[in-house]
Amino acid sequence: MPLERSWIESANSPETDFPLNNLALGVFTADGVQRCGVAIGDRILDATGLEEAGLLTLGDTPVLDLPFWNEVMELGPEAWTALRDRLKELLREGAPERDIVTSLLHPMDGAELHLPFAISEFTDFYAGRHHATNVGTMFRGAENALPPNWLHIPIGYNGRASSVVVAGTDIRRPWGQLKGPNDPGPRFAPSARFDLELELGAIVGQASDGTVTVAEADAMIFGYVLLNDWSARDIQAWEYQPLGPFQAKATATTISPWIVMRAALEPFRCASPAREVALLPYLEEPGPMLYDIALEVDLTPEGASPTTIARTNYREMYYSSAQQLAHHTTSGCPMNVGDLLGSGTISGPTKDSRGSLLELSWGGKEPIPVGNQTRSFLEDGDTITLRGTAQGDGYRIGFGPCAGKLLPALADPYAR
């Protein structure tokens, strides 16, 4: 599919993340009020204003009067299509409503952005084979890198929706209970091995009560965001057996401010990697369920320039979000509108395609260059920025930057 041209000239640039083909959804502040917005070129279209003006009608009652996109999700896939069709009518080259729509445009540069949806619950997976192999090799040796269940089941844990924040939110280095391999006992201290995880987040746009197939799960996904699963490796190493990560992952999870709808990613679908072990039938894919999305991680030390520390692609995943969602329902677990599923860290096969510092520095043994500094794990003042783009014919689909800055730990919170 070629570029769909808009009367907003900046949306026709091959350099923008937000051509008419994308129509990413967010929440922004206009005149002191949070409103639903649509990214278009270097502008934000006030979608709440469109609805108020009678230019966009999706339900019997207003669905954009509250500053999140959940009500639109609840209307279901037909409304999702109607939303995109109507936005394209209003924004395409030659659209007759140009004057009134112009009055609802705001500059994206400097706009205050908020969480684009109310997050019901958050589940994070461990579904990238290169990541699981790298981490397993470090923790258990190359022979036992992948746990025996890994090629059969998308491993996950139930996270905390309350800790999900929008890009631009500062992250505070956490304290926690730590015990290094040579420490005589545990101690309570700031995490010294604080890390990022490059992931994609899938947003569940339809509720389920009972099991769903992979095809049904795919149809339930409203869209995707970039996701940084901040991880305290030293807390994780001490706490994770036998129930998995807990406080190591509970400080914060950053998501991009813009939801890229599943429909915008359709041209970029691609197949999963080859599997030497067949999946159980309920996990088999009815078609290509991954996407060709180029991903990169920038690390910017305080006062320095950014260095790209990793480049990879979402097509490297072993299990798709649709498979993860289908698996999530096998127990009968009800899924809700606004549930967020983290893909798991997306690493590629090469050293420079690893999606966490744990892997990039090989557990701290091989610090990586960052400008004229080096890093094993994050230092105070570091900013991590994730980017994701799907390259089309003369256009690209992006999520906008997903950035977060690490602030120093506070003084001992339990000191008397």
Ligand code: MN
């Ligand atoms: Mn993760």
